Amino acid sequence: MLLLEILFEGCQGTPSHFAGAKNICVRLTGNVSLMLCADIDECEEGIVNDCHPDANCTNTEGSYTCECQSGFTGSGDFCFGEY
Helix, strand or coil: CCEEEEECCCCCCCCHHHCCCCEEEEEEECCCCEEEEEECCCCCCCCCCCCCCCEEEEEECCEEEEEECCCEEECCCCEEECC
16 A cells, blocks of 8 residues: 655655745655655745745745845835835
């Protein structure tokens, strides 16, 4: 018998760099157990993130960062132009 689980809330029991909640894990259990984890790229087009339209999104393992583009200032989730 082979059991397949897809975990959307992190990869427990895996190396700490995959322990964030922004990972998808697939666990196969049977005669042999195997767990595969993959980081979700929140910056990919079509995926929702909190970056302002005038900010650059950078994917990191388990998360992402936002930084205002050149000519704009702010936190990345809100950017405003220089006057």
